[in-house]
Amino acid sequence: MSAVVKLHDIHKSFGAIEVLKGVSFEIDRGEVVAIIGRSGSGKSTALRCINRLETIQSGTLEVCGHRLDQPTLDLRALRQDVGMVFQSYNLFPHLTVEQNITLAPRRVKRLPNSQARALAQESLERVGLAEKIDCYPEQLSGGQQQRVAIARSLAMQPKVMLFDEVTSALDPQLTGEVLRVMETLAQGGMTMAVVTHEMTFARRVADRVIFMHQGRVWETGPGEMLENPQTPELQAFLSNGL
Amino acid sequence: MKYTFDFASLQEYWPEFLRGALMTLEMTAIATVLGMVIGVLCAIGRRGKRPWLAALCGAYVEVVRNTPYLIQIFFIFFGLASAGLKLPIFAAAILTMVFNVGAYTAEIVRAGMDTIHPGQIEAAEALGLSVPQIYWDVILRPALERVYPSLTGQFVLMMLSSSVTSQISAEELTGVANSVQSESFRSFETFIVVAVLYFLMAMLLKFAFFLVGQAMFPRRRRLGTPL
Numbered sequence: 247m248s249a250v251v252k253l254h255d256i257h258k259s260f261g262a263i264e265v266l267k268g269v270s271f272e273i274d275r276g277e278v279v280a281i282i283g284r285s286g287s288g289k290s291t292a293l294r295c296i297n298r299l300e301t302i303q304s305g306t307l308e309v310c311g312h313r314l315d316q317p318t319l320d321l322r323a324l325r326q327d328v329g330m331v332f333q334s335y336n337l338f339p340h341l342t343v344e345q346n347i348t349l350a351p352r353r354v355k356r357l358p359n360s361q362a363r364a365l366a367q368e369s370l371e372r373v374g375l376a377e378k379i380d381c382y383p384e385q386l387s388g389g390q391q392q393r394v395a396i397a398r399s400l401a402m403q404p405k406v407m408l409f410d411e412v413t414s415a416l417d418p419q420l421t422g423e424v425l426r427v428m429e430t431l432a433q434g435g436m437t438m439a440v441v442t443h444e445m446t447f448a449r450r451v452a453d454r455v456i457f458m459h460q461g462r463v464w465e466t467g468p469g470e471m472l473e474n475p476q477t478p479e480l481q482a483f484l485s486n487g488l
Numbered sequence: 489m490k491y492t493f494d495f496a497s498l499q500e501y502w503p504e505f506l507r508g509a510l511m512t513l514e515m516t517a518i519a520t521v522l523g524m525v526i527g528v529l530c531a532i533g534r535r536g537k538r539p540w541l542a543a544l545c546g547a548y549v550e551v552v553r554n555t556p557y558l559i560q561i562f563f564i565f566f567g568l569a570s571a572g573l574k575l576p577i578f579a580a581a582i583l584t585m586v587f588n589v590g591a592y593t594a595e596i597v598r599a600g601m602d603t604i605h606p607g608q609i610e611a612a613e614a615l616g617l618s619v620p621q622i623y624w625d626v627i628l629r630p631a632l633e634r635v636y637p638s639l640t641g642q643f644v645l646m647m648l649s650s651s652v653t654s655q656i657s658a659e660e661l662t663g664v665a666n667s668v669q670s671e672s673f674r675s676f677e678t679f680i681v682v683a684v685l686y687f688l689m690a691m692l693l694k695f696a697f698f699l700v701g702q703a704m705f706p707r708r709r710r711l712g713t714p715l
Contacts, residue, residue, distance in 0.1 A: 297614055325616035336611035339715055340707050342631040349625060350615035395611075402615060412516050 250275050250437055256305035258291055259365075265291050268305070273406070273439055278432045280452035280469075281441045284483060291442045293408050296439065297328040303435040310405050319414075326354060327470060329404030333395055333411040335391040336477040337398070343370070344379045354402070369397040371481040373427045382401045389420030393427055407431070409440040445472060445484070457483065495677050502670045509685050510662030515578070515660060516592075516647040516693065519585035523646070526586060527593025532623060534598055547706065552591030558652050560588055565656045581653035589646040596638045600631030605638070633705045633715050640697040644690050661685060 249272035258266035265288045273279050281289045285308060294300040296309055298321060307314040310327040337346050347361040347369050357365065363379075370376045373393040383391055392412055399407060409428065413421040429439045429451050432438055442448060448455050448470040457465040465471065465480045475481045533545035553562065561584045567574060574581065604627050612626040632639070651662035661682055669678040702709050 253507065300612065317648055322616050325614060328614075330611075330614040332607060333610060334605075335605050336605075336607040338608065338611075338626060338630070340633055340705070350617060353618075353621050353625065355614045369528075382711060384711070384713065398615070426547075 252308045254306045255272050257303045276435045277453045278438045279454050280448035281456045283458035287458040290457045293441050327405045329399035329407040331395050331409050331412045335395045347401045369401040373397045388416050389423045392424045408436045504664050508661035512660040522586040523589035523593050526590030527597050531592035531597040540652045549591045581658040592642050596635050600635035
């Protein structure tokens with residue numbers, strides 16, 4: 247198994263505040279990694295560095311063969327290989343579900359308009375929302391919007407998908423429907439990095455869990471590590487959740 | 489007050505009025521399109537990363553919005569003439585209108601762009617869209633939908649204030665009215681007729697903008713809700 251995401255000794259500051267203090271981890275092809283930790287632990291920032299929504303100050307960062315620490319980086323090629331789903335869905339409100347999904351394929355990959363609808367249909371079927379193809383985002387529930395956002399990302403056929411607290415804005419029932427879609431993706435062999443507060447999901451679906459604390463990777467291991475935390479910080483983090 | 493209205497004596501001037509009204513509409517149509525282009529480019533320039541361009545666009549907007557339109561007209565018309573550039577009056581009038589409305593449009597469009605949530609732009613970036621594509625598909629279209637009522641109001645206002653270009657002898661509706669009243673000596677009637685014509689043109693313009701809006705904003709047409 248070769249690693250498709252490699253972070254080594256990543257440092258990142260916002261002004262005077264250093265949020266990543268030498269973060270290193272790798273994600274193998276087809277692997278599902280859950281990144282957990284308190285707010286402010288740097289987990290979202292680390293995720294956002296992977297597709298260059300944040301730039302790093304130092305360290306080496308390679309994603310799908312793209313060197314993000316090099317000035318020669320082809321940003322658009324990187325973004326085509328890495329999909330991202332956000333906490334606040336970020337669907338485009340003025341476009342229908344179909345247009346949301348096909349915008350990037352049409353603009354970036356020059357998909358002919360005649361094939362756009364079929365692509366939207368196919369992507370929506372993967373998230374179980376084919377009947378919503380002509381709706382506008384505001385006509386959908388939060389869970390449905392998030393599933394459309396996943397479909398939008400899938401339509402670009404990314405090699406890696408990043409999930410940034412995608413269920414944090416949803417009630418438990420809607421959270422369930424989104425997590426089920428993600429689980430299906432994981433079983434289908436998608437490489438995924440998932441920043442989440444859903445410990446059950448992390449334990450059940452993730453191949454590996456990374457616990458971040460104060461800008462560092464504090465503890466890492468398979469899902470079972472959540473039942474048997476080694477560090478007092480992870481122990482405290484997990485017991486606060488109960 | 490004893491005044492006998494005599495609209496009948498204006499009858500022979502109908503072709504004149506019509507010609508003036510058409511010219512006003514023509515000037516308005518051209519200035520709306522060009523003003524929109526200038527306004528959008530200027531709004532983008534002001535939001536952009538180049539400080540000199542942002543400053544330039546900002547200065548243009550502030551100068552135009554804080555000086556009288558009539559002075560701008562004289563400045564452009566006589567200024568260009570002394571610089572040796574003699575424009576036809578029609579072109580000069582349109583130039584002043586575009587110069588003026590472009591700045592107001594820029595501010596309205598910029599306000600609309602500022603309502604676009606940063607998350608929208610991040611999502612578009614993450615999908616691999618380029619900066620021009622993001623501006624066009626993700627920022628400009630919803631921004632225009634949000635500020636469309638203010639924009640149309642501004643363009644109707646521009647149509648009305650185009651009457652000021654009669655000061656550089658543009659033969660638009662007010663210019664025509666000035667000649668008609670000095671020939672017919674029926675000033676009151678002339679300006680009543682002109683006021684009614686302006687009112688009707690404003691209604692026509694609003695209706696045209698409504699139709700354009702229906703075509704441009706399908707979401708609005710279908711759901712009827714504000715964005």
